[in-house]
Amino acid sequence: MSGVIKGVKELIVKVQFDDDPPELNELLVVNNPNNTNLMVEHFEDNQIAYCLNLNSDLTLKTGQEVRRTSQMIEIPVGDKIIGRVLDTFGQPLDGLDQIKGNVPMKNILNYYKKSEQYKVSKPQIMETGIKVIDFFTPFVKGRKVGIIGGAGVGKTVLTMELINNTSKNSSSLSIFSGMGERIREGHELWVTLRENDLLKNTALFFAQTNENPIQRSLIGLSAATAAEYFRDNDKKDVLFFADNMYRFVQARNELSTVLEQVPNEGGYGATFFSDVKTLQDRLSSNDNGSITSIQTIYVPADDITDPAVQMIQNEMDSIIVLSRKVAEQGIRPAVDLNSTSSSLLTPEIVGDRHYLLSVQVQALLKKYESLRAIIAIIGESELSPTDRSDYNKAKKLIANFAQNLNVMTKLTGVQGEYFTLEETLNSIEEIIV
Numbered sequence: 482m483s484g485v486i487k488g489v490k491e492l493i494v495k496v497q498f499d500d501d502p503p504e505l506n507e508l509l510v511v512n513n514p515n516n517t518n519l520m521v522e523h524f525e526d527n528q529i530a531y532c533l534n535l536n537s538d539l540t541l542k543t544g545q546e547v548r549r550t551s552q553m554i555e556i557p558v559g560d561k562i563i564g565r566v567l568d569t570f571g572q573p574l575d576g577l578d579q580i581k582g583n584v585p586m587k588n589i590l591n592y593y594k595k596s597e598q599y600k601v602s603k604p605q606i607m608e609t610g611i612k613v614i615d616f617f618t619p620f621v622k623g624r625k626v627g628i629i630g631g632a633g634v635g636k637t638v639l640t641m642e643l644i645n646n647t648s649k650n651s652s653s654l655s656i657f658s659g660m661g662e663r664i665r666e667g668h669e670l671w672v673t674l675r676e677n678d679l680l681k682n683t684a685l686f687f688a689q690t691n692e693n694p695i696q697r698s699l700i701g702l703s704a705a706t707a708a709e710y711f712r713d714n715d716k717k718d719v720l721f722f723a724d725n726m727y728r729f730v731q732a733r734n735e736l737s738t739v740l741e742q743v744p745n746e747g748g749y750g751a752t753f754f755s756d757v758k759t760l761q762d763r764l765s766s767n768d769n770g771s772i773t774s775i776q777t778i779y780v781p782a783d784d785i786t787d788p789a790v791q792m793i794q795n796e797m798d799s800i801i802v803l804s805r806k807v808a809e810q811g812i813r814p815a816v817d818l819n820s821t822s823s824s825l826l827t828p829e830i831v832g833d834r835h836y837l838l839s840v841q842v843q844a845l846l847k848k849y850e851s852l853r854a855i856i857a858i859i860g861e862s863e864l865s866p867t868d869r870s871d872y873n874k875a876k877k878l879i880a881n882f883a884q885n886l887n888v889m890t891k892l893t894g895v896q897g898e899y900f901t902l903e904e905t906l907n908s909i910e911e912i913i914v
């Protein structure tokens with residue numbers, strides 16, 4: 482049941498097993514004072530296991546003995562993790578006691594199959610209180626929303642507002658997955674949740690920039706495992722927030738560099754399509770319950786054609802695009818109204834009134850863009866009366882979609898706003914009719 486370390490290179494540890502080799506993904510323990518944990522990544526020649534050094538232990542040496550455990554990474558799930566902040570391995574990050582005792586444990590790599598027979602019931606819309614979102618990208622139970630944008634355009638702030646507003650509104654449970662972002666942001670989120678008394682129905686998982694790429698690439702799976710358990714065992718509707726899904730691809734990428742795998746077109750690791758798909762498929766609904774996910778997607782160098790960005794975007798039902806140009810005009814949330822889109826904006830889902838308004842608004846916003854180009858050349862006074870009226874309506878609409886957020890109140894001193902869907906639709910009707 483044991484092997485010997487034959488080589489250590491960065492996060493990869495080569496272990497030779499002469500007989501009884503371990504399983505793929507099995508946890509191994511080094512016979513050293515740290516009891517270092519390794520995880521089998523792949524095999525070469527059936528005898529050499531290439532293992533991941535899960536905690537980046539720098540003391541490993543060739544010749545050390547490695548024992549099998551016949552176990553994979555398991556995390557605690559269920560009620561006891563509610564209100565807690567955990568790492569990839571289910572260890573506490575909040576300074577409170579370890580979660581143990583009579584707690585169900587789940588293997589984070591034990592993929593649930595996406596249920597194909599799942600019958601989609603009548604779409605259920607969840608109000609977010611954020612006008613621009615409720616109008617352009619309605620939140621539908623069990624579906625996926627992406628918040629996409631470059632650095633510092635407001636993805637995290639908008640996600641926090643959504644957690645704040647949706648958790649207050651519903652009896653669902655929220656799981657937050659902090660993936661490869663700044664440590665400070667995790668702390669701010671925790672403080673916000675605590676202040677708003679929302680920790681009682683939230684569990685948080687974090688592997689931020691300070692963690693190695695192994696943990697950053699696994700954290701989404703750990704959080705998904707917790708969400709699946711609440712959905713399947715407790716028949717709950719789960720809200721799943723991920724910040725930032727792009728960092729998952731990036732972490733997988735760093736790992737494949739360490740593993741010397743040849744990248745594919747676009748410079749991403751060879752398996753990135755299936756890695757993204759596997760995680761996204763786990764964030765799905767079945768007959769037990771639903772997982773509604775809200776995922777931020779960082780756009781590197783503001784290049785929206787990046788293959789990873791495109792790939793993640795394709796998995797979403799709705800995309801909220803945040804733009805630097807809009808932010809520079811002082812409009813918050815800095816949503817690019819013309820690029821934001823949703824496949825759920827249909828009469829069947831949102832009803833005729835909302836749908837017809839959305840068609841009219843989108844037409845006005847498109848027209849506004851082309852009129853702006855004309856005005857830049859000939860001036861506003863040269864426009865026909867109809868064009869001038871449409872131009873002004875569009876300007877009012879754009880201003881109407883700006884709003885102060887509750888999670889910013891403490892920082893800016895400006896009271897946050899919440900609009901019911903009815904209020905949002907009324908305000909738009911007043912402008913365009």
Ligand SMILES: Nc1ncnc2c1ncn2[C@@H]1O[C@H](COP(=O)(O)OP(=O)(O)OP(=O)(O)O)[C@@H](O)[C@H]1O
Nearest residue numbers: 631632633634635636637638639779813814886889
């Ligand atoms: N709705 C808002 N109202 C007021 N200020 C905002 C708003 N959204 C963002 N900001 C300001 O912009 C800053 C950056 O926002 P945020 O951290 O959400 O960006 P991000 O897109 O998550 O960036 P990164 O890609 O670096 O994580 C915030 O700290 C805040 O000061």
Ligand SMILES: [Mg+2]
Nearest residue numbers: 636637638662
């Ligand atoms: Mg952020």
